Each structure stands twice: as C-alpha cells, then as structure tokens.
Amino acid sequence: MMTYEMPVTGTDIWYYFICKREAWLMMRKIAPDNEDENMEIGRFIHEYTKKRGKKEVDVGHIKVDRLKKIKDEYVVQEIKKSAKFRESARYQLLYYLDTLRQMGIKAKGELTYSEEKKREEVVLTENAKKKLDETIDSIRKLAKQTTPPSPKKIKFCRQCAYKEYCWAEG
Numbered sequence: 001m002m003t004y005e006m007p008v009t010g011t012d013i014w015y016y017f018i019c020k021r022e023a024w025l026m027m028r029k030i031a032p033d034n035e036d037e038n039m040e041i042g043r044f045i046h047e048y049t050k051k052r053g054k055k056e057v058d059v060g061h062i063k064v065d066r067l068k069k070i071k072d073e074y075v076v077q078e079i080k081k082s083a084k085f086r087e088s089a090r091y092q093l094l095y096y097l098d099t100l101r102q103m104g105i106k107a108k109g110e111l112t113y114s115e116e117k118k119r120e121e122v123v124l125t126e127n128a129k130k131k132l133d134e135t136i137d138s139i140r141k142l143a144k145q146t147t148p149p150s151p152k153k154i155k156f157c158r159q160c161a162y163k164e165y166c167w168a169e170g
C-alpha cells in the first residue's frame, strides 16, 4: 500500500536550517500576532531568497532565479544577498536540482552571494542527495510533531516574525 508523503517545499527547507521552531510554525500556517510582523516574513523572504527586479523562471512547481543551458547541461543560478544563510541556500538549491532530476533534467547549481561578490558551485552528488533526503525526512517528522520545538535564542530572532510569540514575557 502506498503511504502519503507530505510535500516539502523549498521554503520549508529554507526555514528548517534557520530555526526548526519557525519552520514548524510556518508549516502549520500559524500566523504571527499582528500584520506588521506578517510583513516581516514577506520582506525576509524577498530580501534573501529572491532576486529583486528579476523575473523568476517557473519549472514545474519550483521557481528558480535563472536557468541557462551550457552544452548539454542546465545551470540553475540562485542569487542571494549574502552567505549569511548559506546552509539554507545550499539545501534549497539541492532540492531544486533534485526536482529537475526527477523531471529528467540534468542540472548543476550556482549560488551567487551579491554582497560578498562570491560564487559557489552546488552539485547533486550521491552524498548530497543522501543528505537532502535525510533533511526532507526530518522536515516531515518535524511537521508531524503536535507541538513546536522550544524556542532557542539565535541572532535571527531579532528579525523573526514570531519573536513576540516566542519571547514575549508573561
């Protein structure tokens, strides 16, 4: 018998590597308390995960910043503001590469960190694919938890839309 597997998105992967509690709250669609803070989620995603002024390319259910073909291989380019959330960016790109692989499209990835003017190649090796699958399993397990992980103070809390929810006293 086939078992239903919850779909995991690039956004889930992004937040998973920043804060598992935030990833849980987002996957459960628990909105922050007020509208201003809702805006913060949008702004954060916009600043770090999307290239301003550039149209994204839709490929199936994923959106990538740029897709170009060099000889017989595609290159997925993702442009990030900085390498501050490098792990999130790397795994999100691996997820895109794996999605393309499942569609029969051979591709490698390239991350550009615009502030640092640096580039990084991302390849879906066997080892990377194994780690990606483990991450997706862990995200599915996290989503099934009936309560969120406890809050842990990290640098990102200051700009997190859930900061009141996590840290309000009383």
Ligand code: SF4
Residues within 6 Å of the ligand: 019, 020, 021, 022, 150, 151, 152, 153, 154, 156, 157, 158, 160, 161, 162, 163, 164, 166, 167
């Ligand atoms: S405020 Fe901090 S602990 Fe709470 S969800 Fe945001 S990042 Fe995570």
